[in-house]
Amino acid sequence: METIKAVFSYTFREHVRNKVWLGGALFGLVMLAGGLVVSALAADERGRVMLDLGLAANEIIALVSVVFLTVHLILQEIESRSVFLILTHPVRRWHYLMGRFLGTLGAVGAGLAAMGLAHWALLKLLGWGGDGWYLAAWLCSFGKVAVMGALALLLSLALTSEAAAMAFSVFFWILGHFSAELRFVADKSGNALLRSALLVFSWAAPDFAHFDYRNAWHAGAPDPRWMAAGAVYALAYAGACFALSVQVFEQKEF
């Protein structure tokens, strides 16, 4: 446990010192540009557009950050050979991996929280009378970030190429938003083999519709049981990806 805490701490500090604040700056620019465009184009739905745009920008920046950071997380240490130094100490490999992953998730989560607070304050400044479900939307975005981070970690270790891992991460990210479409195509397909393949794929790939409260915000408050099941799904899917990452990492010879 102490090892995990130590690795978590240095990973978190490393990210905060180096890269994560850039996401916040980018978010500020997106919000400013978005506010200008919105004021000109859809003034009568200003609150709605600012809410949607802010939540979307917040999530996209966090997702890009987590994929970028996680893909580099271990591969860079393998390339620079600093991982050898760490693993010569009495550090279990899964402790090291867990500390690195949680440190990255913590740094991205802190960035996501800072962006969320800034966005919420901006909305309040514009007179937005939100119904208090902002935190639910934020948690759903964090669930997506956790799943995507774990998947990117697995891909980086399994593929051992940063470019390939990033390309596949983007592929799964897009696929995760198309799970309903995959099932729709499977239902319409007359070919049993194609139908089965699509269904298996739609079940196995991460389904980001399970965290899609942000897009359904205007339809009303979220169902608490849906939120609870979403949390279980995020933990289980991220856990499965992390366990597979440990399996791959354990088999690497240093």
Place this chain on the structure above:
Amino acid sequence: MRRAPLAVAVAAFALALAVQPVLRERARAFPPLSSLPSTPYVLQDAGLVSGGLRAAAADLAWAQLLQYSAGGLDTMTDAPGRPYDHLKDLGLRVARLDPSFHRAYLYAAGILAWFRNVDRPDEAVEVLREGMRADPGESSYPVYIAAIAFKKKGDTDKMVALLESTLSDPHSPVEMKTILANVYKSRGEYEKALSVWGAVLDDAGAAREWPRARLQLAEIKALRKSRRASARPPARPRQ
């Protein structure tokens, strides 16, 4: 021991699969992308939806709908003699990206049913019916459908009564208010028309209608003045 992480992964993945039916049953379902009307913006919509930006895609589509209805969208031109030719498709595009976008249904239906030279109430009813199906929480759709039915029958009094009942609804689009104000004006009910245009001027979200509201207020005040002048008995010549 070397296989322990694999066993954990299998168990965790099984748990993830096990909660999926609960999530799918309780999730908000969105129309598939294939249901979007054919517009030059299909790639834009597909790109945003594939990045998980469905609500933002609907907001952008809404801005484009407003641009189109103001005559500022070069990519979609109307056939001769058919103003607002693509309005139904653009309205349904917003609504199918985000079925809870109440104003998209009401805005498109308002123009299709009541705007001068447009007069396509059947298309308006089609849009509102989709709203009733896809956005069941909103109560004003059946009211507007009934108002359109009265308009088709020529029963203006009942149509006006129904439109008046929607004025207090915060989602009621400014177009519906301007339609009602124009009906009042054409019926000579200048005080009511002035009150509706005044409410439009007080509405910060209706800024794009303010220049028109100011013009209408001046015009209606002039009409009211001339009617009062004509109603006054002619002054007797002094002896």
